[in-house]
Amino acid sequence: RALNPLKQINEEIFEYAANKQKEINDLKKMEEFRREFVANVSHELKTPIFAAQGFVHTLLDGAIDNKKVRYKFLMKAGKSLDGLDMLVQDLLTLSQMETGDIKMNYEHFNISMMVREVFEQFEEDAEKKGIDLTLKVKELQDTFVFADERRIYQVLVNLVSNAIKYTKKEGAVEVYFKSEGNGVVVYVKDYGRGIPTEDIDRIFERFYRVEKSRSKDKGGTGLGLAIVKHIIELHHTKVKVVSEVNKGSVFSFKLPKGKMEAANEPLNFA
Numbered sequence: 001r002a003l004n005p006l007k008q009i010n011e012e013i014f015e016y017a018a019n020k021q022k023e024i025n026d027l028k029k030m031e032e033f034r035r036e037f038v039a040n041v042s043h044e045l046k047t048p049i050f051a052a053q054g055f056v057h058t059l060l061d062g063a064i065d066n067k068k069v070r071y072k073f074l075m076k077a078g079k080s081l082d083g084l085d086m087l088v089q090d091l092l093t094l095s096q097m098e099t100g101d102i103k104m105n106y107e108h109f110n111i112s113m114m115v116r117e118v119f120e121q122f123e124e125d126a127e128k129k130g131i132d133l134t135l136k137v138k139e140l141q142d143t144f145v146f147a148d149e150r151r152i153y154q155v156l157v158n159l160v161s162n163a164i165k166y167t168k169k170e171g172a173v174e175v176y177f178k179s180e181g182n183g184v185v186v187y188v189k190d191y192g193r194g195i196p197t198e199d200i201d202r203i204f205e206r207f208y209r210v211e212k213s214r215s216k217d218k219g220g221t222g223l224g225l226a227i228v229k230h231i232i233e234l235h236h237t238k239v240k241v242v243s244e245v246n247k248g249s250v251f252s253f254k255l256p257k258g259k260m261e262a263a264n265e266p267l268n269f270a
């Protein structure tokens, strides 16, 4: 019995050491994430800068006098800089969300109307590839949610643009809603290339791409889904994905139901 206090002290020391070890491991992991992130950012920034720089210097070195190519080179430089701008904007959004500088602005709004607006934005891209964009609700049947209107708009833009981007040609992107308790589940479904099971858990990581080289040509920043995940988590819920290679993917998330009477005039995102 006299040994018991010693035994207890031993156990406490042991537990303390185990906790400290865990803390150290977590810090090491975070440090590794940070290093990897900085390396990725530098690489992603370098690519468009390098391209724009190349075109501008070629013009300065004389190509400016060549009427055939000068417009094309300027266009290409401009496009690279637009990509750079997109990347920096996405990085800023992510960092604001992480430092908690972003306050959620909850409102009641009509998400059916929002989906129509997002579709309008992508009408041309979809048409070029022969993809139908459909909102699967009965005409005039409006669905209201209570959430941050601007941020949910961004979520829908990112999901719909991916759905189009990762469908080769001729397919459909469908958005539909299901009522579930006091919430509404929003689904974005495509019939595109799908996501391999081993990649599903990683696609929400910053800069993670299933096809390392090819998807870059498609113009994404690699941050779209990381932003989606953050925004949905700020709404205290999670994004779900169900996907099958060559069949397609369904992304979904649940939001609290909103009240039509309380909804303001829709925001203008144009």
Ligand code: ADP
Pocket: 158, 162, 163, 166, 190, 192, 193, 194, 195, 203, 204, 207, 208, 209, 210, 211, 215, 219, 220, 221, 222, 223, 224, 225, 226, 249
């Ligand atoms: P990106 O700018 O590369 O599109 P995202 O963060 O939006 O970055 O997506 C990460 C990766 O997840 C994409 O590169 C792609 O490999 C995969 N992905 C995202 N959405 C889809 C989809 N609807 N169908 C197939 N793959 C997808």
